[in-house]
Amino acid sequence: MPDQELNMTSLLPKRRVVIAWDMHYSCNFRCPYCWYTTTGWTELAWKNNYKTPEQWADVWRRMHEKYGRCQLRITAGEPFTYPRFSEIIFRLTQWHDTQITSNCSETEAVAEFAEKIDPKAAEIDCTFHPLQGDFDVFLKNVLKLREHKFTANVCYLAYPPQMPQMGEFKKRFMDAGVYMNMAIFWGRYKDKDYPFAYTDEEKRWIKEVIGYETGPETVNLDPLAIKGKVCGAGQRYAVVQADGKVYRCGQLCHEELSIGSLFDEDFKLFEKGQACTVDYCKSKEFQAAWEDEEKEALLKRNEYPAAQAKA
DSSP: OOOHHHHTSOOSOOOSOEEEEEEESOOSOOOTTOHHHHHOHHHHGGGOOOOOHHHHHHHHHHHHHHHOSOEEEEEESOGGGSTTHHHHHHHHTTTOEEEEEEOOOOHHHHHHHHHHSOTTSEEEEEEEOTTTSOHHHHHHHHHHHHHTTOOEEEEEEEOGGGGGGHHHHHHHHHHTTOOEEEEEOOEEETTEEETTTOOHHHHHHHHHHHTSSSSTTTTTTSOOBOTTBEEOBTTTEEEEOTTSEEESSGGGOOGGGOOEETTOTTOOOOSSOEEOOSSBOTTOTHHHHSOHHHHHHHHHHSOOOGGGBOO
């Protein structure tokens, strides 16, 4: 059986600049906890900007010229449904590493990807959605990626209706030699705000499934206030939406807060970190935006050095 600790860890080289790219707002799933589902996929679709592999290569080559080899975290809708997806990734990996979040339901597209792409420059975060996806299809595609030497980690969301099955699914993945990583739910369910609404019993249950008390998977189980903290979001981390507009982080994706456009040849990231304006770091952007010593402190003890917080 593969080493469990290895299976939950990215093997991509560390890059100074990390960019989360909402490639397009289109998905073959309609998960009830997804922000895009609650917002409305059709309301977001007007931002979609479908370009050829050659056009995207030109755009991302400019970023390479400015910032060297970055890590692109490709997410939002289902990336494998983007036209000519494997061709785009093949070209992008000349300039950047890619980490792709997928529901792993597109069997033919996954197989094509596995054959074409160098696993040294691409990883897949395989998110299992039991309310939408088929376990056997999902596992088959995860194992296909692993057969081709890809790092293909499995993630399971601790969404209340999915919690009764999380122990069972963890065992089923474990029996197949796959570590199942847990993610903490941020959002509303039955008029309650999570993760604040998790009961002590539910927290204990989640930790039992994870297998440890405090660590990377338990961050945000007890949310840590970070408003006013100086953060590298916008400097060494950014979010690019499907229309090319760039934002400091996922929680600041409001039109008036855009810091520029990826399609602008003169676009640049900030030179210095700036104070955070939100209450909590919901999407773990700290993993790329914070300094190493702060990130490690939070991952290990769910805290960060108080001296780094500024009003």
